Amino acid sequence: MPSPRAPRPRVLVTRPEPEASAWVAQFTARGLDAVALPLIEIAAPRAMLAADVSAWPAEPNSPWRALMFVSGHAVQHFMASPDAAACLAHSRCWAPGPGTARALRAAGVPASQIDSPGAEARQFDSESLWQQVQGQVQAGDRVLIVRGVDAPAEAEAPLPPERAGSGSGREWLSQRVRDAGGTVAHRVVYERRPPxxxxxxxxxxxxxxxxxxxxxxxxxxxxxxxxxxxPGQDWRAARALVTHPRIGEAAQSAGFGRIQATRPTLEDVAASIESSS
Structure with missing residues (x-):
């Protein structure tokens, strides 16, 4: 008589809402035990960095070569701006991964206007994106990076710059644009808060x-x-699924005992969980 199959391990989805609940629903449909435990909240920024306000084109004849959206949240919050349509009219839209590309399409941007790493890409990040778009940038071109920022500890404090390392992929891409003779500006459209x-x-x-x-x-x-x-929690018995090497480094620094890398698609994450049963 075959031995009973061991129960599959539970997965805690730490993405912001509503993605966390959406992923949990899809995991559950696959027979996995999943729980939403969002560890980031997304909100409109309570203040704008002065540099961001001056980043918009001064006249219609100086469009952006491309708008690089760091996430689906960046797309959603940017689209609420009254200037969004004008900026999108003559610009390519760069997306580092399929989720951001889906958000752009859902916002009405034609697929033909979107550049993103192919579905077969090993990673969905700035480095993979640059392989797709590097031929677009010429001397004098302007690229706008639409992103978020960590919320300040005090409600009335101005938004701080990103923590060291938190935007390293975007800084890498910014340098590639500069190396090609272009210039880069940043637009903060949302803030990340601890729940x-x-x-x-x-x-x-x-x-x-x-x-x-x-x-x-x-x-x-x-x-x-x-x-x-x-604070002070022992994580040596804990297991982390990470969707990028930099996240793996953070999990290692936190003390997680087992760290497993996976591509950031639901199918790949589910396969990793199922193979660990």
Whole structure:
């Protein structure tokens, strides 16, 4: 008589809402045990950096060569700007991954106007994106990077620059544009906040630190927020699924005992979880 199959491990989805719940629903449909535990909240920025305000073209005859959107959230918040249509009219739209490309299409941008790494790309990041778009940039071209920023600790404080390393891929891409003779500006359209650490969430996180659950991390900020929730927590028994090497480095620094890399598609993440059963 065959032995009963061991239960599949639980996965905690740490993406912001509403993505976290959407991923949980799709994991559940595949028969996986999944729980949403968002470790980042996304909101409109409470202030704008002065440099960002001056980044817009002064006249219609000086369009952007491209607008690089760092995430689907960047697309959604940018589209709420009254200047969005004018900026998109004559610009390519760069997306580092399929989620951002889907958000652009959902916002009405034609697929023919979007550049993104191919579905077979090993990573969905700035480096893979540059392989697709480097031939577009010529001397004098202007590229706008549409991004978020970490929220300040104090509600009335101005938005800070990004933490060291948090935008390293974008800085790498910015340098490639400059090397090609172009210029780069940044537009902050949302802020990332740590979610409130209520007792129920903290209890779930402590349990998942030791019960064999998989933590799905799609950003290093989520790991930092988790550490802020549970200072001093021992993570040596915890398991992390990471969607980029830089996130793996953050998980290693936090002390996660097992770290497994996966491509950031739902199918690849689900396959990683299923293979670990």
């Amino acid at each position: 409130a650490a209520n007792p129920a969430r903290q209890a779930l996180a402590r349990q998942a630190a030791r019960d064999g659950s998989w933590w799905l991390f799609s950003s290093s900020e989520a790991i930092r927020h988790l550490q802020d929730w549970l």
